[in-house]
């Protein structure tokens with residue numbers, strides 16, 4: 001049966017391979033074991049019941065809490081020629097009747113129902129006359145009272161299940177703590193060995209945090225770096241949403257707002273326009289996102305600090321569901337922290353207060369992390385991150401930056417805080433240090449202090465960064481209500497010169513840019529634009545979102561391989577028989593015309609097995625990129641020249657080489673790595689010995705052992721050599 005599943009995956013969905021745990025889950029369901037699947041958003045849960053539903057003879061009933069998501073799935077399934085429908089009160093009488101007839105005549109493979117609908121007597125009666133083979137329960141955490149989204153109707157679903165003892169059930173969710181998982185298993189009679197938990201890591205999301213210096217400008221720049229791409233900007237308040245929307249609109253950007261203060265008609269309309277690519281950007285409060293399944297959201301920008309990791313993760317998770325690279329940026333300002341803390345202080349329930357504080361601290365650990373941002377993120381979900389360097393967050397791609405000794409400026413700053421009475425915020429302190437004649441400075445007679453005008457060596461932005469780091473490292477506390485800075489005990493040590501202060505000052509200069517290398521094989525962009533325009537026309541005519549016709553990846557592959565025949569079109573990711581029948585001719589025509597006009601040839605797609613390279617999870621496409629970089633490296637080029645060639649940072653090249661070595665590959669000339677360090681043999685020997693003694697996972701202990709004589713850049717190269725020699 002799993003063979004049949006594979007055939008459906010290829011011929012109907014046009015995908016080459018199952019993702020991580022999909023195959024095991026589907027196999028388990030096909031063997032009729034009740035199953036619990038826990039996968040992150042975008043992990044590919046739908047396929048886990050859509051494929052069994054296509055294999056089973058009878059009907060699969062899918063329980064889902066949101067009408068918009070059900071309709072979206074039905075649209076997409078019908079596009080794949082899989083008969084699916086929904087029964088709910090929003091249907092017209094004639095549509096409802098047509099669907100009923102189709103179900104009775106056994107023409108439907110998947111029936112989508114809200115839980116309350118499924119429990120209605122007339123529906124139970126209808127189902128009792130059907131051959132129900134499978135019951136899929138989406139968003140299964142709603143079953144549990146321990147979950148964050150408990151729905152009493154879900155609790156009663158076992159009544160539905162009892163009616164169909166021969167049907168296998170599968171429960172799916174993206175969020176489930178151990179307690180919730182136990183609850184789901186007990187309720188739905190799922191054995192422990194039928195529980196499948198995928199990693200919560202979403203390797204295709206680039207995660208970065210930048211200091212919130214000039215938020216509007218930063219936001220605008222970021223958005224402009226993603227022209228014609230869909231993105232979501234999250235703000236904390238409705239007012240914030242409205243203001244930001246207005247500004248972006250004034251600057252000519254394609255943007256609409258979304259928050260609970262808008263009428264439900266407006267919300268529905270705006271959401272639909274976003275889904276249909278009529279508008280590119282949605283500025284929203286956290287109210288936005290539950291009901292959408294748009295796979296090609298290319299970025300999520302957090303304009304304000306989220307209150308907890310759970311929410312942050314859920315929101316960034318809406319980007320890059322299609323597995324292609326997506327960019328997640330958080331603007332992080334201490335002002336936001338203050339606001340949240342103030343808010344927490346207002347809570348009357350002590351228990352809630354403690355919890356909210358804990359959640360905020362976890363979020364801060366991520367925002368302030370100096371190492372991989374995935375570590376605190378995954379830790380939150382009880383997962384240890386497997387790599388020290390994920391290669392896809394800001395800290396991992398800029399690793400190796402040297403910290404500088406900032407003891408003197410730190411002392412100046414701290415002493416200015418002291419002399420101004422520990423009542424003022426960073427910006428006032430900086431004014432004093434830089435000798436400003438701002439009114440507030442003069443009024444308080446701070447121009448008479450000994451710390452007045454002693455800080456011209458740093459600009460305002462650099463001082464801000466320093467201030468943030470002083471807070472981050474616990475030398476200063478910020479008053480939760482008024483924002484005034486206060487010295488901690490630790491500050492005393494630095495002031496007295498007992499402890500030095502090292503930090504990164506470049507951080508302020510970090511740009512918000514991260515160029516997504518969305519695809520291993522970028523297609524001809526002019527053709528992509530032509531194909532997109534036609535996809536949009538067809539979608540509008542059929543009243544569908546564009547992604548229901550073809551995904552971005554599909555169009556991109558078309559513009560890379562220029563298929564001229566139906567046979568070759570079928571090799572493109574996401575094209576199965578139904579899509580070929582429906583749209584093949586039209587798109588072949590477009591491609592052929594374009595090739596003729598531009599004198600382009602079809603590219604052979606049988607050797608390179610496009611689906612295999614591009615279609616795999618993004619980590620595999622990263623593998624193919626690693627291979628590309630390694631082969632360029634092996635021609636003897638330096639890291640720096642590769643960085644220029646591939647338009648990435650040195651650190652990224654190093655990461656690729658490291659990953660390549662970690663995967664057990666060998667370099668043809670490993671000694672090249674050693675030569676490029678510029679170290680002499682005794683230094684190399686002692687470094688390698690240090691790697692053997694300490695773990696190679698972390699560089700710091702090795703760096704320390706070598707008395708800081710070998711730089712991090714050199715250690716990175718040595719580590720690659722060391723790891724590549726482990727697999728002899």
Ligand code: ADP
Pocket residue numbers: 015016017018019022039040041042043044045046047293295321322323615
């Ligand atoms: P979830 O419900 O877990 O959030 P979806 O089921 O919506 O995720 O899947 C996310 C995206 O991944 C969809 O666009 C889907 O078509 C795609 N997808 C799922 N499985 C595969 C696969 N094996 N190969 C390629 N794409 C896949």
Ligand code: ZN
Pocket residue numbers: 371372373374388389390391392393394395396
């Ligand atoms: Zn990382």
